[in-house]
């Protein structure tokens with residue numbers, strides 16, 4: 001299933017096609033002058049501008065397109081708009097200024113495979129059995145009976161593409177084309193594993209992989225897919241899942257990005273991803289798709305701190321990847337949808353990558369199957385400014401063990417660790433932190449709040465009572 005390819009010339013279309021006529025431009029500018037300055041950038045590049053540029057506006061009667069951009073091992077503190085002092089991320093900062101930036105958003109797990117399984121299914125990884133990181137010798141993968149966002153949307157007429165790191169099983173039956181994606185281009189697992197092949201659909205096309213140019217090649221593939229969907233005549237809505245391979249180690253960039261960042265190679269890698277996000281959002285504007293496309297950017301888990309200068313930063317959060325401290329699971333998350341998501345909003349609502357599944361299904365008007373538990377909740381009320389009615393409860397596992405729970409502003413730890421379960425310490429009684437007051441998890445307040453501890457233990461009992469763990473995939 002080889003996708004039709006746009007030429008590289010087509011990927012960078014002439015500037016003249018993007019410029020409105022002077023008269024239209026002036027009229028539009030007058031009306032736009034009534035809007036806040038922060039809106040100008042959005043307005044100048046979206047609907048009426050684009051109507052005079054490339055294709056005619058997309059029919060908004062069709063459900064929105066959805067794009068999920070997922071970094072790998074990017075920390076909470078690694079973007080300019082999340083406070084990094086030397087990594088420059090102007091495109092992501094702009095995306096946040098034009099959209100919604102979450103400050104209490106979580107990956108569903110602190111390591112790659114379980115986190116991705118949960119993102120695509122809306123379910124805790126313990127339910128699918130994808131509890132641990134798969135490797136090139138693994139025999140397991142995403143079970144047949146799990147439903148991914150791509151499967152659910154494709155059944156509703158969406159064109160679907162996965163571009164990037166899969167990591168939900170490398171054997172053929174577990175690959176993207178067998179779990180709802182029409183197209184695939186990327187690596188089947190992490191870039192520190194060998195043998196490392198690059199796949200197009202089900203076929204290996206490069207081995208060993210030239211890693212330095214991966215982000216740029218992923219970007220070109222995603223743009224080509226968007227343009228194919230836009231111009232293909234079928235006018236299908238699309239879903240693009242783009243899990244970048246980096247900044248997971250080993251880090252590499254092309255000459256174009258080398259030495260750009262004062263943060264060194266790690267900064268160069270993040271700035272390459274920032275460039276990629278900018279290219280994708282620009283494509284949506286150029287193709288007059290911006291007002292009918294919801295884009296999320298987040299990461300699969302926190303920074304791999306033992307990789308030192310090649311690891312990211314969790315900012316003010318404690319620890320990193322492979323732990324259920326905040327640094328392992330709380331992530332940057334930006335949502336962008338001009339005209340629908342208000343610009344410049346910083347949301348303190350608690351969210352999870354598991355929320356993408358019900359959010360996408362709600363947008364496509366797909367009803368999830370009643371007989372399977374979905375742990376995520378639709379983010380639409382938050383995105384559309386209608387609030388969220390009740391405090392969230394999020395359960396965090398290390399492999400098959402429940403180690404922490406967040407309920408409202410509180411987090412209870414039964415077991416803590418440093419990196420990949422090392423130096424694990426059980427806590428009985430459990431530790432309690434008030435995360436809105438103490439995001440760095442420094443001050444255990446369990447003794448002062450026995451009622452909160454009891455309420456969370458009740459949630460745990462309820463959860464354990466209904467939980468049916470999936471067969472462990474290894």
Ligand code: MG
Nearest residue numbers: 072073112300
């Ligand atoms: Mg990861």
